[in-house]
Amino acid sequence: MKPKVSVIVPIYNAELYLEECIQSVLHQTLRDIELLLIDDGSTDNSLRICKEYSKKDNRVQVFSNTNVGQGLERNFGVKRAVGEYIAFLDSDDQYKEDMLEKLYQKAVETNADMVSGGYADVYNGNVIEKHLLGNEILDSNEKIKTAMSNLIAYEKKDGYVGCIAVWDSIFRRDLIISNDIQFLSEREVYSEDLLYKLTFMSYSQKIVFCSDITYLYRVNDTSFTNKISESVLIRIITLYDSINIRFGSTLKEYNLKQRITNRTFFTLRFNIKKASKLSDAKKFYRMVVHNQRLMDTIKSYQPTNLKNFAVYYLLRWKMIGILQILCKRS
Template identity: 35%
Template sequence: MPKISVIVPVYNVEKYIKECIESLLNQSFSDFELILVDDGSTDKSASICDFYASKDSRIKVFHKQNGGVSSARNLGIEKSVGEWIAFVDSDDYVDAKYLENLYKSAYSCDLISCGFFVTNEFGEKTNSNVNPSGFFYQKDIADVVNNDWIVTSPWAHLIKTSLIKDNDVKFYENRSMGEDTIFVLSCLDKANCIRNIPELLYYYRTTPNSLLHPDERKYGKYIEDYMWSNNMVYSMKNGTFYFYYKRKCHALMTILYKKDMPLVKKISNESQKASGKKILCYWLNMSLKSKILMSYILFPKFIQFFVMIFLFKICLRG
């Protein structure tokens, strides 16, 4: 049984999949299986996966009808046999010590996270992200989430397989917005200990296909899924992810501003249920612009909506 199962959902990424696979095959840590789930690709991605599988026994390829990235990841989880699971997106790549450094940092934790670089479609670094390092136990996890000290995408983590399978944590296949976040937060909801390490080991590539550009035909579904994910966040860990929920509501209101003001007001009213004594602490840790945009939450509830609109007009002019 391998120590780690690396799950890569694959769909029409013939331009990038070779670099992704080779970065995993070149790992300094070798005790892993690589699960490539071809989600009905129509380009050469499937044949590229099969080629690599014929060269390395650690690679398993599963071909399925197109069902979306969540269904591909869920199939990967189902087929995995490793003690740990790592997700890698097929247009991304990883450092040669990605698995080694995550695994040796596991100790008694349920989830380990590393820093990452953001690159453009040509692999040129454009940004980086490192969260505060250290061990965080169950009592601390709400603070980690609310202060945005952890990546809420599936990649850049090593997650104990038993945490996922014993708690039946899955990706929601009927959602196209926020399902990644809900999966990670569901894991954090059940975790006893998590750890952040400072090394930047993952390369997240932004491409035209990876950026969200909802068109008018999908706009209603986009809003529905975003509101669903907001409410899912609020329901987790006895509601203690409330400030993260507030920020998600704020992000949605920012998107909707000048497009659907009645819905903005509805979301504003719904978000009043998320409050607590630590809210000022989390607010102080935000960037200046975010502090300004989010400062409406510090006003009395009956005028928050009007303060929010005023701040939007000032900070989001044009």
Template identity: 30%
Template sequence: MKLLSVGVPVYNAEPYLEKCVSSILTQNYREIEVILVDDGSTDASGAICDAFAKQDARVRVIHSSNCGRMEARLAAVKHAKGDFMTFVDSDDFIQPDMYEELMRLQASYGCDVVTSGMLGYRPGEESSVSLDQVDEGFYDANQIASLILPHLIWEKGTFGMIPSLCNKIFRRNLLLQQYEQTGGTRIAYGEDILIFYPMMLTVRNIYVSHKSYYFHRAKYRENIYVRDENYFSDVYEFYARLKRVFSSHKEWPIIQRALESMYITFVGQRRRMYGQYGADMQYLFPFASVQRGARVILYGAGIVGRSFYEQIRRTHYCKLVLWVDRDYVQCQAEGFPVQIISDLENVAYDAVVIAVKAPGLQEQIRRMLMETYGINAMRIITEIC
């Protein structure tokens, strides 16, 4: 039997952790190692991890400072000994036959990846089933390119393929390679998307199973991800990265529509928090290109600029040190704190965000800022979404 490594990032999961780890250790497939990464927990999670390690030699524990789930998973990948790897989130649990069935499919077809469905779990209620929206079966590299990639990201209002890393098994070297390429990103929402979707460009073959073994609890909690202050920057980051990764693919026109549909959906989820304002918010501030806490000059007070201003004001993501526009007098009359452009010579700043949609006008403003005010091009941001 092949050794399967199971990584479990753990952070303050005391109420759920025992059920989670027990469901892994009681798998029918016995050739496993379990790597519990205690990511700086402040509750009893670390002690629970250590207790499991004393009870079962297949369990190893890594204690670290709180670095986020991506770094915790990467630590598990680096310390793993198996050629194959998977994950379980510390508040979830799995059916006893999950790894037996997925490893059987891997052995039968020699797959780089085997994927399955997921069960949305809430105590006392019937579980909901989520499946990949591609046909069940084996796909080689050519079939992945023609049958899966065009439908990978978004299909019929939801994920084409479930991006979670927990309902799959992988060749460990593929995971390691993708994590190292993604490098240092710390986001709360979309980490699986950043790893799994780009990986599909390098996967040689995959088996898609429509059976479900994984019970996912988090989707039924209060939507903590949407309420997180980093939500917009996380969503923009995985959107921008996927755009860079897939833009040269031959199916890019189809993939682009899917990617943009997914992006619009996620932004809409956050907009609903803002009531009437959210219905009017048309443009997303370029969170991924502006460092948290940066001192920002906002150039432009039209529809785009006012949308950006509201997002900065509401999220407190960065510090708005100056808002400028040629029509500052009219803007002030309307009650907006907009100043004359020349005031930018009198403030310290880290970035200038051009809040103008028209590419030609963007370029004119960018050149003016560089030539008239000596602003470094690297500090000028023009992304409009």
């Protein structure tokens, strides 16, 4: 009999938190699961740790690949998983012990294609912020399209509704396979999780949100690279194009163009803020203002508050010195 849930964990040089991650899966109250650990060419002890757990628990499978990136390794895992539902877990994060049982029971009760729970940001072992979902059932095209649109971005204000990552949810495996839903590489597109989740939602008949906190997301101060690269700008533009191409017709009535423009701007603003901590921040800012495609993309953005107004026009006027001062102080 196939397991109820297959958990897929791509791993790259994750030895520091990997055992906590693995144990959070193996200690789930839902026992009928499988765990696919996919090493992505680690140079530390990650693969050894994985192999040790596979000897202790026959629910664990270990795979070792060349360094291809998280998105493609997830696709690799889905092809080998046999569970009724698929779950994704990042190698430095953890599940709460009843996550899979709660989400799976909800899926069975409602016959849902996708079930999502809330998550908490954890820093140095302490919960610093909770991200809650309301209890809601999306059982019509209109409700699902509205949720998809709001996940991309609000239409007339900053931000979005929900979690753009895939690790807060379980997904019906048959729907993934029958529609050939795959991750793009994070080396090609920004927020590959968002694209995957939107694509899955577009094929779903029923989606359920539950209010319980089920996932523990580790906040990592070193997650932004210390090396300035224009590739992040290219990936942001690719995200804009990909959403527009895939959902331009189905979400047109929800003012999709404005929503993805908003998404592009606050994704760019996030990276500008992160880059402000680096010694060569100005180099990154110059890349931004001289990337004509990117500047054209955010041209129709309508600032939602005073700070966004300042950032937007400093970019348009190429006043990178003042922009750097503003971002450092905020």
